Amino acid sequence: MKRIVLIGLISVLAPALGAAAPAFKSLHLEFPPDAAAFPDGPNVKIVNQNCLACHSADMVLDQPLLPRATWAAEVAKMRATYKAPLKDADIPLIVDYLAAIHAPPQ
């Protein structure tokens, strides 16, 4: 009894799947181009100089909007964990930039 139901199901679905197949073949995906540099904002030059050596700007920009303290922790992590050669004086400038362009509205 179960087998009959299964065969019935396959014979109903098979033509439907067959008809859907050409749609899969013509599926075309477009991805946004990789951001080569950071969008304009305060201290953007310093950010481009310090944050593109190991990954693209998208690695940063694809994050959710984060509050300033989280960006500060993120930049500290880049230095402590991944050995990004960041100067002490540049860190607050980089955090300012990230908080200006990629933080939730206050």
Ligand code: HEC
């Ligand atoms: C010395 C190399 C290096 C530099 C320079 C660097 N990063 Fe990273 N970053 C990494 C690595 C490694 C990862 C993890 C990549 C992965 O998970 O695939 C990462 C990941 C990230 C992420 C994703 C979240 C996370 O914690 O994994 C963010 C955001 C980020 N970096 C921000 C920055 C910012 C902002 C700067 C500039 C201050 C920066 N990075 C500079 C190495 C670096």
